[in-house]
Amino acid sequence: MSTWRGTLTARSLATRFLVFQVLVVTLVLGAVAAVSVAQSTREFRDVRGQRMIAVAENLASTPIVRQRYADAFASRILAPDVDRAVALSGARIVELLAPDGVVRASSEPTRIGRRVDFGRSLVTEGRAWSGDLDVDGLHSLVGQVPVLSTAGEVLAVASVSEPYPTLWQSLSGAGERLVVYLGLGAALGLIASWLLSRRIKRHTRGLEIAEIAGLADHREALLHSIREGVVAVNTDGVITVLNDSAQELLSVSGDAVGRRVDSIGLDPAVEQFLLSDAPGRSADDTVIATRTRVLALNRRPATTRGEEIGTVTTMRDSTELASMQGQLSSHKSMTDTLRAQTHEFANQLHTISGLVQLEEYEAVRDLVGTLTRRREEINEAVTRNISDPAVAALLIAKTSLAAESGVALLIDDDSHLDALPPALATDVITVLGNLVDNAVDVSEGSVRKVVEVTVDDGDGLHISVADSGPGVPVHLRESIFARGVTSKPDVPGGRGIGLALVRLVSAQLGGRVEVTDGPLGGAVFEVRLPGRVTRA
Known part of the structure; x- marks a missing residue:
């Protein structure tokens, strides 16, 4: 476990992001597959359930079934009708059951004589029923219809069952297009993740998370330990950096960062200096007397990749x-x-x-x-x-x-x-x-x-x-x-x-x-x- 953690820690930021994106894509594909399976199962239950009931009704209404359901040789006599029901429905098992659940005729001869548990079925009450039951250990969709006497008494039960499709069958049953879409989505997701990870690596200049965090901590420590005040102002006149010394010299708090220079109550002379747009935006050793201090200020333009992003002003307390x-x-x-x-x-x-x-x-x-x-x-x-x-x-x-x-x-x-x-x-x-x-x-x-x-x-x-x-x-x-x-x-x-x-x-x-x-x-x-x- 420790080796695996060490390997993960050593991975680059781009690799971590790629792995993360792959996991996200996998989760999305899994969610799509789950929805597809759930939809396929619901359609199977609705469509095939009605089909099971229809085949069971057809078997129950067959004259020979009504006449010979209780015959000692019912399994052989009714076998052609049972096989025909299987062929019509595509079901796995078609059976004729006694009211007490004993199998009298079945498309699976080995089940003849067994007792079937009706579970939540209402067929013994004289009503047709469709629902889920375990048949030979398989979770199956079952349709059951009673064979009634003229007096309304349940003489026998026609039962048609079919196991639920497997996960792969459900996905395959959703159509080849779904498989194609899932595969295409996975491929596009992986390609996009790889390109994004490359872009991140380029913008972070190849630095990893620990290195970026270390640089940020080092920068903060340096800024706030300098005795001179440091104020950075972007091209919109918003303060982006304000170290502890500058806060003390200007009598402002740290929440001034992110606000415009003219909105934090600075001395007018200092405010004008920070916002002035002189050529080159540079100023050397400019001394300004506020109400409580005398400050010596120096201003330099700040640029990145040849583009000016603002100014950096350093200040010293020259009161003494x-x-x-x-x-x-x-x-x-x-x-x-x-x-x-x-x-x-x-x-x-x-x-x-x-x-x-x-x-x-x-x-x-x-x-x-x-x-x-x-x-x-x-x-x-x-x-x-x-x-x-x-x-x-x-x-x-x-x-x-x-x-x-x-x-x-x-x-x-x-x-x-x-x-x-x-x-x-x-x-x-x-x-x-x-x-x-x-x-x-x-x-x-x-x-x-x-x-x-x-x-x-x-x-x-x-x-x-x-x-x-x-x-x-x-x-x-x-x-x-x-x-x-x-x-x-x-x-x-x-x-x-x-x-x-x-x-x-x-x-x-x-x-x-x-x-x-x-x-x-x-x-x-x-x-x-x-x-x-x-x-x-």
């Missing part, structure tokens, strides 16, 4: 890298601020040095006084409303940097900010610094050249930065927070990492950022953080 880049940008901004202040102080020192050389000491005293008052005014304007030292220092530095660009940075008189927890202060500096830098850049070319900052911690933390720039069109107010999109018309390709970081940090703190039209003619960016994050 983007945060580091934001910190570097903040440091660069501070460096630029210090550079601007150094340049300003150098000019002032050169002026003082020149006045001293000219011995204009009174003018030196007036200049120093003026510079001191101006610095104190800037510091006072910031620190009387902003108590957090880090945020205050940022605004003082940004004020000087904006002034170097010819832009006035104003702190709203209604602003108020107490000291923040150190971790939150760092995040607020990142948000506020990027918003101010963006506002100053877009306000440089405007007429008013004003940026107004409002910071309020009365109900949570509210940061508002309004500029006098060109504003943000309504259709860009969502996509502007994605990397590579900017409201600055003079920046080719955009530098939108700052605004992307603003939304990312705000989302991580449980807040949100919005952009609307501002009172200065440009845009106003508002960040709202919940009250729980402001507690030390």
Whole structure:
């Protein structure tokens, strides 16, 4: 048994399928044969049963049978009539029976004197009967007719029986056409099975079941163990592959497979990227900032046998890298601020040095006084409303940097900010610094050249930065927070990492950022953080 199982296991997929198809064909042919046999048997019972009754009636109505049925030599006297009944009916046995079942005359002399069991026959009650009985051990169709007296008494019974045909006789009796049809069906079935098995083998590239299952398991294991996210999309925009990392990065579940990209609630920028139909459908290192992550995406077309079947996109979580880049940008901004202040102080020192050389000491005293008052005014304007030292220092530095660009940075008189927890202060500096830098850049070319900052911690933390720039069109107010999109018309390709970081940090703190039209003619960016994050 084990050897047979080993042989079956070693058979190829095409061979197994061929064997299976042969079994199916055999079962179908068997069913057809069974139906044919059943139909032949039913026809035999209906047609031959009536024939048996007719021959038995003819024998029972013969005058000599009615006169000599009880004669001691009835078997010899009635033999010609019995033989004639056999010839007429084609039956195997024709007999004349006594009412008690004893055979008085028979076409089989060896049965004379035997007792026959009438079984379910009703002939002893005076009625003709046709049905199944065992005759000499053979299942036979029997027709029995009573020989009645004038008073209606059963004097004898005329019995005609014929065995049921064998299975082969039934099939042969159905006609040669059935045999031909069965044979033709078997041949066609075998040929079709062989051709189908060859086709399957060609489409499976000769791989067997275990190999196909192994490849599928290996593919699944590889896909779901890769740290990078993998998303495959077919030409109809339906997701066909989505590994575990991609599910986590995109915040979707595994049931997204088999659904269209635009029906699973992805971030609009990611959705547009996956469905975009650029030439070649390839894209290298495209960075997109969603509400909670910064993703680096690469897309390649997927082809098979020269035909494009969709795209495969890999993605990496670059959130930490983007945060580091934001910190570097903040440091660069501070460096630029210090550079601007150094340049300003150098000019002032050169002026003082020149006045001293000219011995204009009174003018030196007036200049120093003026510079001191101006610095104190800037510091006072910031620190009387902003108590957090880090945020205050940022605004003082940004004020000087904006002034170097010819832009006035104003702190709203209604602003108020107490000291923040150190971790939150760092995040607020990142948000506020990027918003101010963006506002100053877009306000440089405007007429008013004003940026107004409002910071309020009365109900949570509210940061508002309004500029006098060109504003943000309504259709860009969502996509502007994605990397590579900017409201600055003079920046080719955009530098939108700052605004992307603003939304990312705000989302991580449980807040949100919005952009609307501002009172200065440009845009106003508002960040709202919940009250729980402001507690030390």
